[in-house]
Amino acid sequence: MFPIRLTWQALATFASPRVSFAHTDPEQLHQVLAEQAAAANREAAEHATSAAAWNVDELHVQPGLLEVRRDILADVHYLEGLLIGARRRGLDRELIERLAAAVDTGHELTVLLADTALTTITAAHTAGH
Structure with missing residues (x-):
């Protein structure tokens, strides 16, 4: 990926959570999907800890x-x-x-x-x- 595209993607993320770029390469799309899952999995531990503490x-x-x-x-x-x-x-x-x-x-x-x-x-x- 070109650095300018990364910059535009970063700006798009801050501008609106709905703005993203279409991928034509299945490997790139799989990478995005894997990154989404990994980010959600990282947050899952925090959510579980918070839920155990707050949901009495x-x-x-x-x-x-x-x-x-x-x-x-x-x-x-x-x-x-x-x-x-x-x-x-x-x-x-x-x-x-x-x-x-x-x-x-x-x-x-x-x-x-x-x-x-x-x-x-x-x-x-x-x-x-």
């Missing part, structure tokens, strides 16, 4: 669930925009099918998270909180 009862879990659901809803709406654009432009059928599946899965996840958040209330009442 059912109601303490709820704010985290709501935060995650909010973020996923925003991402699902973004994915819906990508899907609408792909359909309007008649892009590859497999791409459209995979985007549609991602959107559906995202919606299912937001429903599951909402149900889980509601469970924190019923579980707290059962536990006598």
Whole structure:
């Protein structure tokens, strides 16, 4: 990669979390995917430690669930925009099918998270909180 492209990618990251560059080389894309997974894995230990310290009862879990659901809803709406654009432009059928599946899965996840958040209330009442 050229240094100027790295500079532009760094600037794009600060400007907007949605701005990125398309990759035409599968190896480059695999590298980006691996870097994303590695970064998430590094943060996982911190999240687990924080969760163990802060989530002392059912109601303490709820704010985290709501935060995650909010973020996923925003991402699902973004994915819906990508899907609408792909359909309007008649892009590859497999791409459209995979985007549609991602959107559906995202919606299912937001429903599951909402149900889980509601469970924190019923579980707290059962536990006598």
